[in-house]
Every structure is written in C-alpha cells, then in structure tokens.
Amino acid sequence: MTGLASPAVRKGAPAAGTTPGVPQGPPAPRRTALLPTAALVLGALYCLLPVAWVLVAATKPASDLFSTFTFLPGDGLGDNVSDLTAYREGIYWRWMGNSVLYAGLGAVLSTVVSAFAGYALAVYRFRGREAFFNIMLTGVLMPPVILAIPQYLLMAEADLTDTYASVLLPLVLSPYGVYLGRIYAEAAIPMELVEAGRVDGAGEWRIFLRIAVPMMSPGLVTIFLFQFVAIWNNFLLPFIMLGDDEKFPMTVGLFTLLKQGASQPSLYNLVITGALLAIVPLIALFLVIQRFWSLDLLSGAVKS
Amino acid sequence: MPHITRRSLAAATAVLLGATALTACGSSDSGDEGGAASGPVSLTYWAWAPGMDKVAALWNAEHPDIQVTVQKQASGDDLVTKIITATKAHKGPDLVQAEYQALPTLVSNDALADIAPEVQGAKDKFAPGIWQQTTFGGEAVYALPQDSGPLMFFYREDLFKQYGLTVPTTWDEFAETARALKKKAPKKALTTFSANDAGLFAGLSQQAGAKWWTFEGDTWKVGIEDAATKKVTDFWGGLVAEGAVDNQPMYTPAWNKALNTGEQLAWVSAVWAPGTLTTAAPDTKGKWAMAPLPQWNKGETATGSWGGSSTAVTTDSKHKAAAAKFATWLNTDPKALEALVKESGIYPAATAAQTSGALAQAPAFFPNQADFYTRAAEIAKTTAPAAWGPNVNVAYTSFKDEFGKAAKAKSGFDAALAKVQTTTVADLSKQGFEVAK
Numbered sequence: 016m017t018g019l020a021s022p023a024v025r026k027g028a029p030a031a032g033t034t035p036g037v038p039q040g041p042p043a044p045r046r047t048a049l050l051p052t053a054a055l056v057l058g059a060l061y062c063l064l065p066v067a068w069v070l071v072a073a074t075k076p077a078s079d080l081f082s083t084f085t086f087l088p089g090d091g092l093g094d095n096v097s098d099l100t101a102y103r104e105g106i107y108w109r110w111m112g113n114s115v116l117y118a119g120l121g122a123v124l125s126t127v128v129s130a131f132a133g134y135a136l137a138v139y140r141f142r143g144r145e146a147f148f149n150i151m152l153t154g155v156l157m158p159p160v161i162l163a164i165p166q167y168l169l170m171a172e173a174d175l176t177d178t179y180a181s182v183l184l185p186l187v188l189s190p191y192g193v194y195l196g197r198i199y200a201e202a203a204i205p206m207e208l209v210e211a212g213r214v215d216g217a218g219e220w221r222i223f224l225r226i227a228v229p230m231m232s233p234g235l236v237t238i239f240l241f242q243f244v245a246i247w248n249n250f251l252l253p254f255i256m257l258g259d260d261e262k263f264p265m266t267v268g269l270f271t272l273l274k275q276g277a278s279q280p281s282l283y284n285l286v287i288t289g290a291l292l293a294i295v296p297l298i299a300l301f302l303v304i305q306r307f308w309s310l311d312l313l314s315g316a317v318k319s
Numbered sequence: 320m321p322h323i324t325r326r327s328l329a330a331a332t333a334v335l336l337g338a339t340a341l342t343a344c345g346s347s348d349s350g351d352e353g354g355a356a357s358g359p360v361s362l363t364y365w366a367w368a369p370g371m372d373k374v375a376a377l378w379n380a381e382h383p384d385i386q387v388t389v390q391k392q393a394s395g396d397d398l399v400t401k402i403i404t405a406t407k408a409h410k411g412p413d414l415v416q417a418e419y420q421a422l423p424t425l426v427s428n429d430a431l432a433d434i435a436p437e438v439q440g441a442k443d444k445f446a447p448g449i450w451q452q453t454t455f456g457g458e459a460v461y462a463l464p465q466d467s468g469p470l471m472f473f474y475r476e477d478l479f480k481q482y483g484l485t486v487p488t489t490w491d492e493f494a495e496t497a498r499a500l501k502k503k504a505p506k507k508a509l510t511t512f513s514a515n516d517a518g519l520f521a522g523l524s525q526q527a528g529a530k531w532w533t534f535e536g537d538t539w540k541v542g543i544e545d546a547a548t549k550k551v552t553d554f555w556g557g558l559v560a561e562g563a564v565d566n567q568p569m570y571t572p573a574w575n576k577a578l579n580t581g582e583q584l585a586w587v588s589a590v591w592a593p594g595t596l597t598t599a600a601p602d603t604k605g606k607w608a609m610a611p612l613p614q615w616n617k618g619e620t621a622t623g624s625w626g627g628s629s630t631a632v633t634t635d636s637k638h639k640a641a642a643a644k645f646a647t648w649l650n651t652d653p654k655a656l657e658a659l660v661k662e663s664g665i666y667p668a669a670t671a672a673q674t675s676g677a678l679a680q681a682p683a684f685f686p687n688q689a690d691f692y693t694r695a696a697e698i699a700k701t702t703a704p705a706a707w708g709p710n711v712n713v714a715y716t717s718f719k720d721e722f723g724k725a726a727k728a729k730s731g732f733d734a735a736l737a738k739v740q741t742t743t744v745a746d747l748s749k750q751g752f753e754v755a756k
Contacts, residue, residue: 078601081572082579103372103391164404171408255401258365258412260391267393274393275367276418276628279591279664280598 066294073291077284095288102272102282107289109261110268114247115296116179117264121186122242128187129238133196134227138209148197154190163251170256181256182264186246192238199234200227236307240300247297265293360641361386365402366416367394368466368628370662377658378648385641387414394628396712399424402633406430411635413642417462418628419452420521420711423532425631426461427709427752432632433459437643444651444669448702453629455534462629463650464668465659468589469699470522470622473596475584476608476687484584486610490554493613497563500584510585511565511574512555514722517715519569519587522623523555524548525703527615532708538753539708544740549733550615556725556732566726575599587612589625590666590695593682605687611698620701627668666695673699710746717742 072080076091083089099107136148162185170181204227212222228235250266257263260271269289272282364375364387372389379386390412392398399421405411406429417425425431438460442450445464453462474486482503487493497509513519524531529547533540542548558564565583567573577583578600586592596607612622630646632639649655656667657676667673673696681691688694708714721735748754 077598081575081599082601167404168408171410176405176408176410254397255404258363258390258392258405258410270393271367271391274395275369276394276626279369280595283598 069287069291069294072284073288075284080284080287091284092288095284096292099285099288099292102285106260107265107268107292110263110265111293111296113179113262114264114266114293117182117186117249117253118243118246121183121246122239124183124187125189125192125242126235126239129189129192129196130228130231130235132193133198133200133234134204134223134231136193136197137200137204138206138227148194151190151193155194157190159249160251163255166252167255176256177258177262179262182253182262185252186242186249189238189242189245192242195234195238195241196231199237200231203230203234233307236304240304243300244297247293265289269293359384359386360638361388362414362636362638362642362645363387363412364389364414364416364645365392365398365412366390366414366630367392367398368416368659368663368665370664371416373662374649374655374658377654378645382645385638385645387645392416394418396421399712403428403430406633406635409635411633413633413636413638414646415631415633416465416628417631418626419464419624419705420518420707422453422461422629422631423455423707423709424711426455430633430635431461432634432636432639433461434463434632434639434643434646435460437640438463438647441647441651444671446668446670446700446702448624448704449627449668451704452707453631462631463646464627464629465650466627466665467668467699467702468522468591468624468626468666469695469702470519470526470587470589470612470625471592471695471698472610472612473586473588473592473607474610475581475603475606477606478581478584482584487613488611489617490613490615494554494558494563497558498561501563506582508565508577508583509563510583510587511567511569511577512559512726513567513569513574514726515568515570515719517718518625520551520718520722521705522589522625523587524551525623525705526612526621527551528621528703530706531714532706532711534708535755538755539747540755541708541740541744541747542706543714543743544736548736552732552736559726560729560731562729566729568723570599579603590699591626591664593684593691594664597684604684607685608688609685609691609694611694620698621703622698622701624702624705629668666699670696670700708743708747709752710743710750713746714739714743 068085071086071088073095074092075083075089076094079089079091132151136144166185167176167181170176170184175181175184208226208230209222212226217225247264248266249264250270253264254267254270257267260268263271269286272286272289275281362385364371366389371391375387375389392401394416399417402411402415402417402425411430415425415431417431422431435458441460441463446467449464449467453464454460472486479486482500484496484500485492487496493509500507500509521531524547527547527550529542529545529551531541531543531545531548533542555564559566565577567577574583575598578586578596579602581603586596588595592609593607596603611620614621630649632642632646636642649659650667651669653672653676656669656672659665659667660672660677667678672678674692678692681689685691717739718735721738722732725732725735744754744756
C-alpha cells in the first residue's frame, strides 16, 4: 500500500540484520502474543460491531427494524434510500452537500492556517514564540463543546449567526492542527535546507512554498484528514449557530428526523440509512488519501 | 449556562402584569411595526412538527404582507437552550414551537413575549386545563396551545376477550386486571411501568390532582412529593413490586416487540398512541381499542396529559403583532387546523377541531373503533390542569435516574420520589429562585 514508504523501510532492515556480534541462533518459533491479540480483536469488534449494525439495520424496512433478528439483513435498502431522498424534497442531499462544504472548505482553510503557523513557529525565532505556542497548546486541551456558546455570542455580535461563515470561521484556527504543524515542520524540515535556500537567494515565501510545503505535505494531509473528520462529525457548533434547516450539516439535519415531538414516531430507518450514507464519503476520502497519509516521518531530504 | 441570567417567573409575570418592562421593549417594536406596514413582514418560525412548512405555505398564499418561513428544528430540551441563547443574543426567531412544560423555563429566561392583547378571544377555543398551561393562570398569555395529549387507556381487544378480561374503569380494577392476567398467563403482562419517560408519570399525577410547581407571592413551591403523586407512586410501585406489571422501559426494541407479539396487552398512553403503535407494533393493526383512563374513584372523569406543545412569540421578535396573528390563525383557524392534523399528524388543542375535518374518521390503525376521535374529544375536555415550573428538565432527569433504579430493583418508589423532590428543590434554589421549604 505504501509504495513510497517501503524503500525507506528496506533501507533500514539489512542494516539491523547484519549487525556484527549478534549471535545468530536458530530462529525462535513465532509466538503469537495472546493477550495483546485478544485485546486488539476485542477493540476491533468494539469499533466494528456498531458499523455492522448500521449496515444491517439500513437494509431493513421500518416494520422489521426492531422485530426481526438484529443481524438478519432485510431487503429494504433501496426503499430506505428512496424514502430518504423523497423526505422533504431531498433535503437530506442538501445536508450532505452542506457537510461536504463545511468539512471540505473548513479542513482546507484550517490546514492552510496550520501550515503557515506551524512553519513559522518551527523555523523562525521571535519574541513570544513559546508563549504563543503554549497558549495554543491550552487550546488543544479545551473541548470545542464548551466554546460553542461563547462563539455563538461572538458571531451574534458580528451579525454572522445562521450563515455558512458562522460554522466555517470558528473551525479555521485549529489549535491541534497548529500543534501538529509545528512538530511536523520541526521534524521534517532541516534548518540546513532552509539556510541553503536563503544562501541561494530564494525569498522566504519561495522557501516555504517550494521547499517546506512539499516536505510537510504528509503532515498537512494528516491535519486535513483530522479536521475533515472532526468537522464532518461536528454537531454542537452547527446546532447552536444555525437556525435555518437549509444550512444544516447532516449531523444536525438527521437529528430533526429523530426528534419530532412526543406524538410523532422517530424516523429510525431513515436516520439509520442516512447515517450509513454519511460514512461513505469518509471511507472514500480515506481510501483516496491514504497513500499520502502513511508516509509519516520517514520521508525527508537530509539523513541525520 | 452561567451567562444566562435567570429571572424569576415572578418578576417576569409581575412586570408583565404591570405592563412596564415589555411594553417598554414593545415601544421599539411598534416603531418597527409602523415601518413594516410599508412592506411585507417576514417571520421565522422554529418548529419541529413534520409538515409545518406546508401549513405555513397555506398562510403565505393568503397573506402576502406577512410571510412565514418555517425552520425545522429537533424537539427537546436542547431546543429550549438554543432558543434562550438565541434570544439573549437577539438573534432569535419570531415564533417558536414549545412544549407546555418548557414554557416556564422560557418565560423565566425572558424569551417569550406576552401576547395577551393580540390574542383576545382565543381563550374560549381551548379546554381550560390546556389554556391554563400557556397563561399560568394569570392575565398574560405566553403562547397559544397547538396540540395536546390527553391520556387514555389502550388495550388489545382480541386478547382481552381471549383471557376473559374486562376493561378497567378504576385504578383498583386496573390492578385486579393485571393480577388476573398474571394468573392466567404468567408470561404476559398487562403493561409496563417505564422509568424512561417522566411525561407519562407527570400526566398520571396530574390526573390524581398533583400540582408539582406552584407559585405564590414570589416563592416557588415544589410539590412533587405531594399526596396525589404519592398515591400514584404507591400504586405503580406496588404493582411493580408484586410483579403484576412489567418494569421494562418503553420505546426500546424489546418494548416494541412486546407490543407487537402481544406480550403486553395494554398501554396507558395519550391520544397520539395510534401513530406510535403503527411503527412499534405493525402486526397488531385493528386489534387495539381505546378507553378512558381508569379513575381513582368510581364515577370521576379526569385525565392528565402527556406531550403537547404551543406556539409562542419571542421577546426578540420585531413583529410581535404579525407573529401573534399568525399564531392565532395556525391554532384556531379550521383550515389551518385541518392542515396541521393532516400534514403534521398532531392532535389539535382547539376543541372545535377535535372532531371535525381530518379527525372525523378513526386513525388508520384503529379501523375497528369508528368513534375514536369523538370519544377522544370527550376525554380531552376532562384534562386536569398541569402545573409546570422553571426546571422541569431537572425533575425529569432525576425521575429517570431514581425511578429507573427503583423499577429495576422492584423496591417501591417512595425513596425515589423523595429524591426527585429534593433534587428539584435544590436545583431551583441554586438557580436563584425563592423556594418554599
């Protein structure tokens, strides 16, 4: 899977094998570490069972949802999808589009900001750098949930509530992204290279764009993915910010199908189908971006 | 949310009665109103009932000068928080759909406008027990009732016949019926006492005459542990303890199954039960029947309510009069009510609409009971008044925790009820309200 990473691994492996002085006895029998394996299998089940449930439940018609065996697939997936599409003239797909916009644009913007900030914090020495970085770090510890209402009140001051910007703006600066950007830039960009660039007469912009960004790109992809998933799953911020259901992302939109007052049954089968369809773009994104992602810290220009 | 300053309902009510604070706010409103006359007014309406946008479209077609945009929201306590936050920031909608029990919270947070002058004459269209919930018994009107959920007794007609059971008219008979069924079919249960929805329990207590929150002078009194509620808890706690009724929560897959397979023969629920049964127990269509709720004393006719909501105008609205006009149309106009019944599936609070229009026929799930809505309307008239306070959500959460534990342990509900009372009182005083001990 990691066509680019494997050479680096191969380069390291023979060196370890040929270390002189290490007694080369008969190969030890491969022992499966039972406890860790069992723990990992349990962990995998814990993560995958709910997904499997959603997958199966989405195929059941409403009447079978709670009456047939839990993991017995039904034959209603097509109907569920078309019911969901028909629901309020296809507003679900509008929510899906909104989610793509919030998550896509939001993740791109915050990746750009993280790249700038991370690079600057890693490469330049300036007064207050550590203080600034430490303040950012406390931002990592701050759960976004408690910020939602203060952010709402701020947006209200700026007259921006109930707009696309009200959801996008608070997401642009991601403390975690800046943190990742800095440690990644520190690890991936040798100062020698930056200085070599300066000696050759390249401007700071050029060094950043032509030398630093390509070297940081695996890290930036990581930041992008983290942010994309975080925004895709974000609930409270858009819930508080938006009043107009045409601007809702999927998370908030599906919630309105569940809670329609005491006298109305929840549209469970539509919500479950909607949730299943909602993870499809995420899976697709991971499959596409994976190859850029797993490069990790192995790639670099200077070997130390 | 510490940033939200809590004002006691007392202050709000007194101020409104004195007609000072809000009319002061209103002066800026009337200025806007004057400006609004020149062009069409556009109103936003946060509602969760399905199809509300279609009902509003009827209004919009007839009233080009007042255009209403429905923005569909998810119901529940989260929405109450959202409304309060939005009105604090002066970004609130003009109209909101609000459950009756949420009204005191909204009013004490200064989120709802008094629309008494705008809705004169609406009072007679609703049952007194319902109207009282939007006025708290005073002169101010904080909302117009939209739908109501009078409690009734739903039972499996076929299985009652099979086991030779008669429909109970009193709670004593109800207990006897539950025991008789247990004797004949130990695997089945008449019904369940569910601890996951305080709404039903609140309704049952209302029927017994409970007043959970009352307000006198400038102090609140919490009466969750009053004699009427104790009667209800002792009754259900006893049935659960002796195993005459089940103790599993409602609205779970297991509960759906129990209803669908006839493991449970009856459900104490509200007028909207047919809708729930349609999805919960699809195989039982035409096998259910509805009867009045059993009474505490023979010959009485009283019921409580479970669910139901109202339409309110926010203090933040710049077009209070226009919004109140729409709210009045929505909840009293025959055409609007018929659309609400058809599109939103609600049971209208307006008395005249309860037997007309779309409600002239029985619900599709109850084809065997042609006079379903005629009988329902009779029952709805007997709805006992409810007394809500500013922290219903706290009491409900505490109910869920405490009664959930007690129902599981089958240990009787006295201790649980006492805990709900103390938790509610403690929270109320913590919020800064005067509470009578």
